[in-house]
Amino acid sequence: MCAKRTGAAGACRRPAAPRALGAALAVAAAGVLLAGCADEDSGVADGATKSSAAASRAPKTPSSPSAPASPSAPASPSGGLTxxxxxxxxxxxxxxxxxxxxxxxxxxxxxxxxxxxxxxxxxxxxxxxxxxxxxxxxxxxxxxxxxxxxxxxxxxxxxxxxxxxxxxxxxxxxxxxxxxxxxxxxxxxxxxxxxxxxxxxxxxxxxxxxxxxxxxxxxxxxxxxxxxxxxxxxxxxxxxxxx
CATH class of the missing domain: 3.10.450.40 (Nuclear Transport Factor 2; Chain: A,)
Structure with missing residues (x-):
């Protein structure tokens, strides 16, 4: 009876193994998917960070309003004569x-x-x-x-x-x-x-x-x-x- 119960119990536990394995596989797959998403997200974030860093390191070209205006002589009303x-x-x-x-x-x-x-x-x-x-x-x-x-x-x-x-x-x-x-x-x-x-x-x-x-x-x-x-x-x- 014990052996049977043990066997029965073992028999009862056998279907659980596939379910546990399936769950484990599902968890592993989910982990892979999450890792892939994380990698993708990380790639975007890294790319954005690198682009932002590159932009911050790039020499800035001053806009024309902030550039100092070069002095210019007033136009002569007499065709270039003093x-x-x-x-x-x-x-x-x-x-x-x-x-x-x-x-x-x-x-x-x-x-x-x-x-x-x-x-x-x-x-x-x-x-x-x-x-x-x-x-x-x-x-x-x-x-x-x-x-x-x-x-x-x-x-x-x-x-x-x-x-x-x-x-x-x-x-x-x-x-x-x-x-x-x-x-x-x-x-x-x-x-x-x-x-x-x-x-x-x-x-x-x-x-x-x-x-x-x-x-x-x-x-x-x-x-x-x-x-x-x-x-x-x-x-x-x-x-x-x-x-």
Missing amino acids: EDQAERKALVPRAKVSYERALTAAIAAVPAAEPVSAELKGTPGGGAAWETEVATADGTAHAVRVDAVTGKADPPRAEPDQDAEDKRELAGRLGRSTVTAQQAVRTATGGQRGTVSSVELGGFGNGTLSWAVDIVTQDNWTKTTYDIGATDGKILRKHVDRD
Whole structure:
């Protein structure tokens, strides 16, 4: 009976083995599936992590708003010319009277005077005039404005700020100068084509007496200044003003 019961019990337990094995296999299969899912999930997570890490390590390109703006020069309203060049371009063609004619008109307005300077300048209303200075033998200076279109000279005006020392100094310059304004201009224009916009007797460097001659080149409207020795007629200096 015991053996039978044991056998019976054993017989009763035999069907359980397949069920236990099936359950074990199901659990194992589920484990494999879960492991596969975990592997897949892990792969996605690892890939996302790697992509995120790679993105964090990649050099960042600054966006255009945060990049510093490079300074740029303001646009020129005169086709690339500087302000000074544009002024020369507007002024020089207005003059129909040369510096020489202007000085001749000024000397005619102040008898027995000698030329000291002449400079072309603009006038209100878009005109042009030569602001000239001539002086008598005693060094008394007179300012004479000459219309750069008609050549007509205004009445001369004695320089109000001159004192006795100023007059002696100017008289000394005129007395020492052996080179005329016209000769100085010829020397300057011999090496530079253009229009004379200014000529002035004065001192150069260490006190050497000289004529400063400004010449405007009309192809680019730059100004070149020549310093010409007033006693020997030699070129002391040449300076190009590109402004």
